[in-house]
Amino acid sequence: MNRPPGRRRRLSTKRHPKGLVRADINVTPLVDVVLVLLIIFMVVTPMIARGVSVQLPITANHDKKNDDNKDIIVSINQAGDVYVNADKIAADRLTAAVEAERRRTPDKGVFLKADHRIDYGRARAAMQAIHRAGVEDVQLGTDEKRQEVP
Secondary structure (H helix, E strand, O other): OOOOOOOOOOOOOOOOOOOOOOOOOOOHHHHHHHHHHHHHHHHHHHHHOOOOOOOOOEEOOOOOOOOOOOEEEEEEOOOOOEEEOOEEEOHHHHHHHHHHHHHHOOOOEEEEEEOOOOOHHHHHHHHHHHHHOOOOOEEEOOEEOOOOOO
């Protein structure tokens, strides 16, 4: 290769008129990444349900509230086991557990999810224990009655 000294070989590029800036962005990799993230979120989102899974009572007049992670979730399953968030505790320790959670984050409310098959007395006892912990407002979890389409 006979090149004059001091000149380097340039990569072959398309020639553009002098002064024009060509701004081509290849969006294919960006779209690929966004689609992969979308799929990941679609798969993971249903698994994020907080607390313990219970069959909630069904109500016709259902107020919807988005989960903002600002509630202490107290769950009672069909067997009568009590959970604070996802931690199983003895029913007589519920007041102390709620008090401890409220000390860590005082602005949190309490959301009670009780299985519809338990005795009403167990849910009432849990509400009393929560009230003894200094919580005035307890939200009760229910599922919305689905209207059948004719």
